[in-house]
């Protein structure tokens with residue numbers, strides 16, 4: 728049995744990946760949907776017309792992680808052919824604001840979710856993968872430069888981006904393909920709403936005026952899966968993130984941060 732496992736599957740890109748995999752991905756027998764909101768996962772599962780398994784868990788909880796490890800072991804002992812054909816790590820969040828506006832809790836929790844949980848979930852999946860299987864880590868275009876007023880989020884995605892790139896090299900001999908997906912703003916997910924919502928500073932302009940040229944979830948998912956199937960190391964699913972990646976290679980970081988200063992103020 729070959730499973731596609733998606734974290735962050737209760738909304739946004741995760742739902743998009745579930746739909747696209749159910750429709751187009753070959754040799755997948757079951758999709759495992761992971762997130763905290765069980766009802767949302769149930770709705771997604773019901774809409775898929777594909778065999779699914781719902782795992783409602785907080786990927787930052789050590790207890791939940793231990794339970795999930797046990798779930799994987801049980802699946803393997805029940806069916807020796809059990810294998811994770813595709814692991815897509817979408818769970819992640821960001822908060823807009825400078826060092827004062829983003830709470831200490833969120834500053835630490837972004838690292839817990841976007842970095843630590845991403846690594847741990849990946850490490851749990853690898854033993855069940857073999858040649859031809861694929862890992863997709865949803866990073867961000869924010870990995871291409873330091874971003875003041877989105878600092879913690881961007882820094883966490885730099886970590887995930889570098890981790891993903893190096894993991895790809897480590898897994899090359901095993902034939903497992905690892906792809907870092909780096910989208911620009913995606914307008915039709917819950918991400919921006921969560922990022923802007925800063926309880927401690929509800930009435931303060933958090934620091935990013937607008938989200939110009941936002942991409943659509945469906946396009947990002949399609950391009951990301953295409954890149955993963957083709958075995959690419961990096962997917963920049965859209966014009967803006969492609970340009971951002973290119974400029975990040977040639978323009979000094981200080982200049983990039985001043986360009987971002989303009990972007991975040993004008994929107």
Ligand SMILES: NC(=O)c1ccc[n+]([C@@H]2O[C@H](COP(=O)([O-])OP(=O)(O)OC[C@H]3O[C@@H](n4cnc5c(N)ncnc54)[C@H](OP(=O)(O)O)[C@@H]3O)[C@@H](O)[C@H]2O)c1
Nearest residue numbers: 735737738739740763764785786818819912913916917918
């Ligand atoms: N949208 C953008 O502009 C954008 C741009 C670049 C990169 N990204 C990245 O894309 C990924 C997906 O974001 P999205 O745009 O699809 O946003 P989204 O709609 O907010 O989805 C985030 C998902 O993560 C899950 N999640 C959050 N905390 C979790 C936890 N502790 N345990 C388990 N699941 C958790 C959420 O489900 P529950 O709340 O049910 O747990 C939700 O399903 C993120 O990594 C984000 O950083 C987004």
